[in-house]
Amino acid sequence: MAAANCSLTVDRQLIDAKFESYRLSLEPLPTYTVNLDGAVAEVKLREDQYTLDHMRIYGMYNYLHCDRWYQDSVYYVDQHERVMHLAVTLDTAISKPREVFRLSADIKSCDTLVCASMHFTSPTWVALSDGTGKLYLLRMNNRGPNNTDKWEIMFQQDLGEPFVIIHSHSYAKDHKNLIDVVLLKAEKDESNIEGSGFHSVIDWLTVSCEFSESSKCEVLRHRTLIGRLAPHYAALEQDGTGLMIASDKPFMFVQIDGKPVEEQKMDTSEKKEPVYYWQQTNDDLTINIQLPENTTKQNIEFQLSPDHLQVGVKDQVGFIEGQLFSSVDHSESTWTIAENSLEVILLKKDKGVMWPELVPGDSRGEFTMNSNQTSEINERLLNLTSEELNADPEKDKEPSNADELEECDRFPEDSSSLTRFDNNTLKPTHVVNLSSHQYLFTAVVNAAEMPCLCLRHDVDALLWQPQPKQETMWQHIGTFNALGYVQASKREKKFATCAPDHSYAALCECFRRVFIYRQPSPVQTVLYNRKEARHVGQVAKQQVANLETNDPVLGFQATSERLFVLTTKNLFVIKVNANSSQ
Template identity: 60%
Template sequence: MAAANCSLRVNRLLLDPKFESYKLSLDPLPCYGVELDNAVAEVKLRDDQYTLDHMRAYGMYNYLHSNPWSSDSVFYVDQLGRVMNINVTLDTALGKPVEVFRLPNDVSSFDGRLCSSMHFTSPDWVSLSDGTGTLYLIHLSKNDQSAAVKWELKFNEELGDPFIILHSILYARDEGQLIDVLLLSIEKDELDVQGSGFHVSLEWISVLCNPNHDKCEISKRRKLHGKSVPHYAAIEPDGNGLTIISYKPFRFIVDEDNQPEEERMEEEEKKEPLYTWQQTAEDVTLAFPLPDGITKEHIKIHFSPDHFSISLRDQEPFLKGQLYSVIDHESSTWILKDERSIEVTLAKRDVGSMWAEVVVGDKQGEFVADPAQCAAIAEQLMHLTSEDLNPNPDTEKPPCNAQELEECDMSLEDSTTLCRFDGITMKATHVVNLGGNQFLFSLVATPEVMPCFSLRHDVDALLWQPVSSKGDHLWEHAATFNALGYVQASKQDKKFFTCAPNFSYAALCECVRRIFIYRQPTPVSTVLYNRKEGRHVGQVAKQQVASLESREPILGFQASNERLFVLTIKKLFVIRVNTEG
């Protein structure tokens, strides 16, 4: 993957090396509940969805969706196929959920369906999936006579296998408006006999809508394949690129047979080699297979101290170029063996030197190791290896063991990477090896740009905002939650993790009942004194815990600047977090 290796630039001004800890606050958190008219359309994993990727993509799916252009407005899909909305203006007067759209088809009996998913593409468009493989694009318009928003279906098309929607954007082109949607599905992979037997598919679809919004059609489809569900995947606002954070790399599918370009190149490289070669300390031996009907008179071979060429029947040489090292051209020879192959022997002038290749830059040959040489090398290295496990790792000089591995010892293939793909060339342009920077969560802070993502840096949780830039500075350090990277690691039952769009607090919830809130440091109204360090404390970061009056599993979790929304199968809880504003 030819791409620029980049790094994330931390803004030191956003770090607090003197941060002490979160102080548990017993201040009450007002919590209100709304009973749902109909249960949430939860889809549980089937027996054939047994991998970790299935669990991460479908089993941990967030069934609650927020409209980033409308504060404190959340949505979910119920078992009747209705998109339901709750818009909170006054906590003490929560209304019943309101139906805003109904899926055209009854999908409850569809075999193999996934959960319904949605994404707010723009203030006027919503992308929606029914979980059966059909994509819906809905235009939102306000009625002049009332404040109600009308959801009008403008596009629906069956795309194939069931999928969930990860991200969508709207942008203008000369030919009209384009809506780009990013879809995820986990597909059976018959060629993966040693792995899980599945691969992850990301499909990037562009839908062209005319200015009147009365006709929409697919203009482009692109696919990527990977071996792990991405932690983060989002399209750039102008549709020129795609950013993915994943444990395993993704590759675009570009040819007609839906085969990755890199795999196709690998297969081409696996074709029969033009020649095979071996070497000793004194010489290099090449063997060229010959087509039928070739005699000694048809062969022309030219030796010089640093060049070599070979051709047949007055044709252009099929191998020529500069040799890896100088040879004794007068002592170099060739013979025809059984009229089926040519054996060329190049006498090394620098006896004892080992060649890495024959002709500089040529990849048509295959090196064949001499078994006797391999055995001799193995015997020389025997004292450096052992087939036995380390019986005593606490000795003064123990052999290397897995506990001593550091970040630099790990393969890039097995570490999380942040990768930016170009939407035109379909190739990776920037790659950041995240190493030990654990991915924590993502959120939409500013709806006009890409979602933020949070990574653990040492003990802190840092928020990164993708920005539009032509250089390597594509991700900007936007905020820091002190020590939250360390704190969240102790929450073994955590399910969802997020923060307020204005970064005033972060919150995570467990699978059932409990929600933890971590506020940014704020000035204290009373004077506090740190006896240990002998100084006054001007700011305190508070931690709060809320417990829901429900034992049902939490299915959805969203945060606004003032409220937390928690969804269970038959109830929506609203927790008032900030009372200012």
Template identity: 60%
Template sequence: MEAANCSLQVNRQLLDPKFESYKLSLDPLPCYTLQLDSAVAEVKLRDDQYTLDHMRAFGMYNYLHCDPWYQDSVYFVDQLGRVLNLHVTLDTTLGKPNEVFRLPTDVNACDTRVCASMHFPSSSWATVSDGTGRLYLIRTGSRGGSSSEKWEIMFNKELGDPFVVQHSVSFINSDLHTIELLLLWVEKDESDLKGSGFHVSLEWVSITSVNNTNDEKYEILKRRVMNGKSVPHYAAIESGGNGLMIASYKPFTYKSGEGSHIEESEEEKMEEDENRDPVYIWQQTVEDLTVTVPLSEGSAKEDVEATFSPSHFSLQLKGQAIALSGPLHAAIDHESSTWAIKDSGSLEVTLMKKDEGLMWPEFIVGDKQGKYVMNPDQSAAIADGLMHLTSEDLNPDPDKEQPACNAQELEECDILLEDSTSLCRFSSSSMKATHVVNLGSNQYLFSVVASPEEMPCFCLRHDVDALLWQPRAAQGDSMWEHIATFNALGYVQASKQDKKFFTCAPNYSYAALCECLRRVFIYRQPTPVATVLYNRKEGRQVGQVAKQQVISLETNEPILGFQASNERLFVLTSKNLFVVKVNSVE
């Protein structure tokens, strides 16, 4: 069954067409600094990790992990292999990050390692990768700053090349505890001679408990691999493990076995058809149509069987796997149509058009074996007809009433390279796409967990705004719900050329982004103002104001991690963890 083509339905009530701008606020925000005992376990890209996919997957990795089940609780890994937790209850009494787990392996001993990663599928479980290729399934018990927090390894296995944990979910199925994980690799692809030489793999791993009265054990139930040519913007498993959603620039396909795909994407099929040598070449004038078919050596007239009718043509060549047959695009004079074998060793078929002057878009209806070649006279005539629309000057007459479009006048936020990004939902049973959304020019901005029981939300740019979408698979064709809007933020963020991380509060009260060094920008939702304000241009009263705040951190180190809660922003550098109090929530 083909995937259903869907669209994202915008909730107009969440849009504000009268939104003016963000007002810069100089109100200071409390910022607290914690100095780390050991540096963060940052992994630099190697010389052989030179592609854009390596940069997206590992070079721009967020080393700070938010625990969605417990507000204001963050985790990171240091160079000693320690998993450290900071849980904030009172800003003025911040303590040192607490060690909750230590990776059993020496991660620094692996030359090919990637960044250690983790995810929290439930309030009492964690999934961890040490960055060397080993996966850990850990029972954490009660987290959230609890003094009894003790992480216990329930399962660990070497899975091959180094990877990062993209997402994980936990649920009970048939009285068995199951944890589904999504792991990401960027692997060398020797068969890719035209691209970067690498491909991206997403492995969906199912780990389930084993009924054992003496000891609780876990084992891998299923492993499924999907391959693609770009790192996904968004990839998450549905809460019940029934499906998978991926937003990516280039499509992902299920890999059923070593080197074999169950389903080939439409894009790959089209690319394969384009690369295949054409069976025939055809040209046309206003009066006739000429088809040229290459013949094998030694072919004679007796080997050719050609049949003409007013609306149909068929051709069979003995000894060759060439067969053309089907309805013609338009009627021909079949009595005047002929064929002949040329000295060049090819068969030339001439079809006389019934309606002179009609240009055919195709030869045989639906046939994709041939290639159309326009004759030089037609090409020159079309070029002359379009000459008045083009010019060697970018803007030859800027003073005229409707000047020509000048590409140099476009702002950076108007240029979208990945205009073919799609959002696909795959079924866990068939691993085939069931729903597809063409995101087009809706630029992907970030993802965030609004509710830990549901899939992560993703934020897209729609015109100038940034719209937050919550996936809900149970809603069928309307499985993506527009839940919040950040006015004009799609336009504003495009001007931040040095931006590194982008996120928002789980309650959508503010959005925040940080640059590679030092600066953090906060954009608050519009709130009522106590004083009376008027718009100077229109003279109308302004009832709400959206504020922008800028924070400059006291550090010269690159920002490695960035997370937001409803009350606080957490910013991680190699040697410091900054806590910014943004809201006071009662």
């Protein structure tokens, strides 16, 4: 099955075209501090971990873990190999760190140790890595803030090379409880001579646990993918039917249960002859299809409604079938045959609207411009181009230099993409080109759903919720105005996140400072914009919190009410909203 080239459809109702800027607010943010019993078990990069992949995977790791099933609970691993739990007990009260699990005491003797990691799989299951290459699946009947029970080991296995856990999910199938876990690591690549000498490895494990007192667990399937660069995002679908990866370089499956996968050829990279060609003007669209020899009018199957088109030949595969990008006047549209060529003319209902696609997701066609459109574009570009490096020597300014672009004006590589892989075929089914959408951060809006991606769109930051079972694979659910531009100016930024209710986004620097960007809210006083001669009804606030510490920030998590900031010796809790409804 060929991968469908998809696009991200922006919800224009969630875009504020009149947004001006953030106003700095000096309102104090209540901040509470908890002293940790033991320092956080920070693992610094070794001399042989020098690549960008090592920095992304291990060096910038978030040591603070938020239990999205019980959002007022956070966890970390300390230097005594203990998994420690802290919870918000009252509005202004935080519990003392409490041990819920203890790792092996000989961890520090591992020469290839990386940071311990964990992910909360379900309300009762936790996936945990000790940083040496061992995977644990742990269970607790109730993880609420008032629970004092410790985690119980249900499964453990040494997988060899150390890794970090980036996602996991639990679901029921065939009277068994299945747990999918996604692991990430950087691995030496002897074939990558011209590059860094390493590549990134994603392991996708499916573990089966029986619904019985014995609760026997075993690995059912182990799939391995590799890519040239570490992914920005990797998450599993709720029922284990697919894996989504956002990365600057493509990933591909190389092993299943330790056995090599036959060399794959990405369907999206194969150059195939288009099935049809189409053009458009402000008023209509013209589609041309080359027909098999001796095709008559009676052999043509043609169905057209205002929003749907189907064209084919009897007893053969159809040429076009699907939902049109926009509505057409089907009563005035026509089709004709001449010299084994079928020409279809569709009249647009919305005149002047240019279609980016004929049938969204259909990659079998190719758009071509007519001669008038090509000439018009050339005329527009004529005054912007010159055969000389500096066409006007009298001007003081030098020609534009791409090396002097600001960081906020740079875009990802052309190969950057968001890809969905099918669990059965192990092939990509949907691909979105992210070359114009810089990845910003990952956020969990609903613990029972896949994590959201926050991508830059122009100057804004757009939040996308994967919904694999819906017609729209990725839904635009929220917007943080101008955050795409603002975050680029934060040179010391280490972590970024947002509230599950989209009420604010937050950036955290390596030391001390946290920046909070709130959604526009009504103002109680009367404000007047003299430049545009209008009243201002809403203001978006920026707030800055300065932490009283000189220790580096190791972890950063957000809920709808609070921000949690972890340093080597302290946990800071910043009260952002009085309640989640604000």
